[in-house]
Amino acid sequence: MAIINTNEKPGVPAPPGMRRAAKHMGRFNQWDTPWLNNKLLLGAGIISLILLLGLLGRLFWNTELALTASSPLNLPPVGLVNSRGQVGTWEHPLGTENSGRDMLALIIVGAPNSFLVGVIAASVGMSVGIILGFSAGFIGGRVDDVIRLLSDVTVTIPALMVLIVIQSLLKQVDLTTMALLIAAFAWPSPTRLIRAQVLSMRESGYVQMAKLSGSSTFSIMFREIMPNLLPYLFASFIGNATGAILTAVGLETLGLGPQRIPTLGGTIYYAISSAALLRNMWWWWGLPTLLLALMFIGLLLINLGFDEIANPRLRRSSQS
Amino acid sequence: MGGITLKYFLRRLAIFFLTIWIAATVIWIIPRAAPGDPISAMVNRMVRSAGYVENSDIIIEGWKERFGLNDPLPVQYLRYMSNLIRLDFGYSLAYFPTTVSEIIGMALPWTLGLLLIAVTITFVLGNFLGALMVWRGTPRLIRYLIPVGMLFTSVPSILAAIFLLYIFAFLLNWFPMNGAYDIGLKPGLNAKFIVSVIQHGTLPALSIVLVSFGYWALGMRGMMITVEGEDYMQLARAKGLHPFYVLYRYMVRNAILPQITAFAITLGTLVSGQILVEYIFAYQGMGTIIYNAITTQDFPVIQGTSFILIVMTALAVFIIDLIYPLIDPRISYERS
Numbered sequence: 001m002a003i004i005n006t007n008e009k010p011g012v013p014a015p016p017g018m019r020r021a022a023k024h025m026g027r028f029n030q031w032d033t034p035w036l037n038n039k040l041l042l043g044a045g046i047i048s049l050i051l052l053l054g055l056l057g058r059l060f061w062n063t064e065l066a067l068t069a070s071s072p073l074n075l076p077p078v079g080l081v082n083s084r085g086q087v088g089t090w091e092h093p094l095g096t097e098n099s100g101r102d103m104l105a106l107i108i109v110g111a112p113n114s115f116l117v118g119v120i121a122a123s124v125g126m127s128v129g130i131i132l133g134f135s136a137g138f139i140g141g142r143v144d145d146v147i148r149l150l151s152d153v154t155v156t157i158p159a160l161m162v163l164i165v166i167q168s169l170l171k172q173v174d175l176t177t178m179a180l181l182i183a184a185f186a187w188p189s190p191t192r193l194i195r196a197q198v199l200s201m202r203e204s205g206y207v208q209m210a211k212l213s214g215s216s217t218f219s220i221m222f223r224e225i226m227p228n229l230l231p232y233l234f235a236s237f238i239g240n241a242t243g244a245i246l247t248a249v250g251l252e253t254l255g256l257g258p259q260r261i262p263t264l265g266g267t268i269y270y271a272i273s274s275a276a277l278l279r280n281m282w283w284w285w286g287l288p289t290l291l292l293a294l295m296f297i298g299l300l301l302i303n304l305g306f307d308e309i310a311n312p313r314l315r316r317s318s319q320s
Numbered sequence: 321m322g323g324i325t326l327k328y329f330l331r332r333l334a335i336f337f338l339t340i341w342i343a344a345t346v347i348w349i350i351p352r353a354a355p356g357d358p359i360s361a362m363v364n365r366m367v368r369s370a371g372y373v374e375n376s377d378i379i380i381e382g383w384k385e386r387f388g389l390n391d392p393l394p395v396q397y398l399r400y401m402s403n404l405i406r407l408d409f410g411y412s413l414a415y416f417p418t419t420v421s422e423i424i425g426m427a428l429p430w431t432l433g434l435l436l437i438a439v440t441i442t443f444v445l446g447n448f449l450g451a452l453m454v455w456r457g458t459p460r461l462i463r464y465l466i467p468v469g470m471l472f473t474s475v476p477s478i479l480a481a482i483f484l485l486y487i488f489a490f491l492l493n494w495f496p497m498n499g500a501y502d503i504g505l506k507p508g509l510n511a512k513f514i515v516s517v518i519q520h521g522t523l524p525a526l527s528i529v530l531v532s533f534g535y536w537a538l539g540m541r542g543m544m545i546t547v548e549g550e551d552y553m554q555l556a557r558a559k560g561l562h563p564f565y566v567l568y569r570y571m572v573r574n575a576i577l578p579q580i581t582a583f584a585i586t587l588g589t590l591v592s593g594q595i596l597v598e599y600i601f602a603y604q605g606m607g608t609i610i611y612n613a614i615t616t617q618d619f620p621v622i623q624g625t626s627f628i629l630i631v632m633t634a635l636a637v638f639i640i641d642l643i644y645p646l647i648d649p650r651i652s653y654e655r656s
Contacts, residue, residue, distance in 0.1 A: 149334075149338070153335055154342070156335075156339050157339055157343045157588060158588035159588065160595070161343075161595075161630050162343055164610060164622060164626050165626045165627075166346070168614055168617075168619065168622050169351035181350070184346075242474075243589070246476050246589075249478070250596050254596070254599065255611075268482070272600065277486060277497075282486065286486075292475075292476070293475040293479050296474045297471055297474050297475065299474065300471070304538075311542075
């Protein structure tokens with residue numbers, strides 16, 4: 001805002017864009033908060049819809065239909081006809097697949113599983129990142145060197161490649177194990193982010209002030225610096241969750257995901273390995289693919305929203 | 321002044337080797353920390369599928385002895401590492417007399433070729449569009465269209481690959497459905513083969529480009545906005561320089577450099593994405609090999625291909641890190 005002040009010399013009219021900005025700034029009311037961001041709201045809307053489908057769906061739809069041989073085979077979605085002339089019915093509104101699983105039930109059970117992997121991996125990665133980032137930024141010296149080196153190293157390893165080898169050896173993996181393995185590669189980006197922010201904030205006035213007034217390092221970290229980091233942390237969390245879901249979907253579509261519970265990626269794997277594409281059973285591979293695509297679009301929108309909250313420069317230029 | 325100091329070079333070199341070492345060690349440790357060993361698991365699978373295998377205990381013991389699984393762990397680890405250094409991954413179990421290195425040798429050129437083309441298109445297109453989003457001379461229509469198109473770029477390349485395969489290869493039949501060239505063609509430098517390679521490569525490359533150009537466009541947009549606010553931009557405009565000249569010499573040149581660092585960081589994701597795309601299109605690259613190896617439980621091949629891809633990624637990042645200070649005169653790494 002300092003830039004605006006220096007420009008507004010008496011007698012010189014401010015350029016129209018700035019006058020608009022000033023007017024905008026004067027309109028203070030409780031709704032004028034950066035957190036009510038269009039992109040953020042739209043993204044959150046998409047994600048909550050998918051989550052609601054997964055959570056409420058359990059109440060209204062029999063999830064046991066996600067088990068093998070619980071339904072007729074290869075039925076198309078309702079109102080459509082498959083290559084063998086069978087007509088879809090309301091009993092299986094989204095059709096069924098090759099081994100007699102109901103697609104709707106598969107989606108209801110599978111969609112929250114993807115989120116679960118994302119949330120677990122991102123939370124673990126984030127916690128490690130917060131601890132390491134603050135240590136690197138605050139302690140500095142040797143600790144900083146080691147943490148920086150480790151994060152520089154880990155960030156360049158293609159996680160999927162390492163996980164392919166590990167999971168093909170482990171065979172049966174459950175959702176949590178997979179999420180934790182993914183988390184092992186999810187900590188460098190929050191670590192770097194927090195370290196950089198802490199380094200720049202450490203020198204800022206309010207932290208110096210807190211230090212002078214005798215606050216402990218711990219209280220400076222969590223009461224002074226943490227609140228300012230929140231938008232960055234949220235953005236980083238969403239970014240990490242997206243990355244984790246991406247890796248999980250990759251493993252699942254290669255047939256290396258959890259085998260005992262339905263996942264969206266696992267459904268795509270079965271569809272592709274049973275040549276669903278060539279058999280024109282588009283509902284089999286198409287529904288999980290579409291749902292995942294929507295999920296990623298929602299996460300991107302949330303991330304863009306947080307970016308705009310954290311970086312007002314982006315916000316202003318997207319309005320003009 | 322730019323330029324590489326010895327210290328910077330040594331640090332990058334250390335990171336390069338550390339990356340490979342840590343990846344290799346993680347791959348080695350985690351399966352061993354889990355209960356069971358690969359040989360027993362394999363024989364158990366044989367027992368399960370065949371109902372009964374004669375002398376399975378003796379088979380397990382014999383193979384364990386042969387693969388050195390009874391040796392102390394440090395000895396096993398050292399042997400594993402020395403094999404990796406010599407790029408000796410042993411024999412493929414599914415195609416027995418063929419070595420893993422031979423299989424990789426056949427697949428790697430296809431993967432590298434596809435990756436290089438896709439990445440070049442993505443990087444140029446993404447940065448170009450990102451720059452256009454901020455530049456004042458961009459027509460309104462393009463400015464509004466780009467963000468809409470970019471929404472789809474959050475979709476993973478594997479999902480895009482499935483949709484593209486269905487629409488353009490299955491429904492419309494414009495492109496072939498699988499492989500890197502027509503079966504029956506002999507690889508060679510003739511027009512027919514090259515056309516076939518391009519036809520087969522279009523959809524895989526497109527699925528990578530479609531989903532990743534937005535990342536670059538977004539990054540470029542952010543950098544361009546920062547540059548836009550600089551004082552020298554005011555001066556350039558006040559001097560009456562041609563808008564294209566300002567766009568190229570003042571904005572793009574300054575904004576593109578951090579994009580190169582971002583490139584190094586995302587390379588791992590990019591390689592992973594490409595592997596999955598290759599598997600969807602049954603392209604003759606590393607991805608298809610990995611998928612086939614997973615279905616045939618061909619563990620040496622899985623290990624070899626993954627390891628080579630990790631090394632290649634680390635090598636590419638190493639090279640980018642070395643080139644970067646040379647092209648960005650503003651940064652000198654003398655202290656770090």
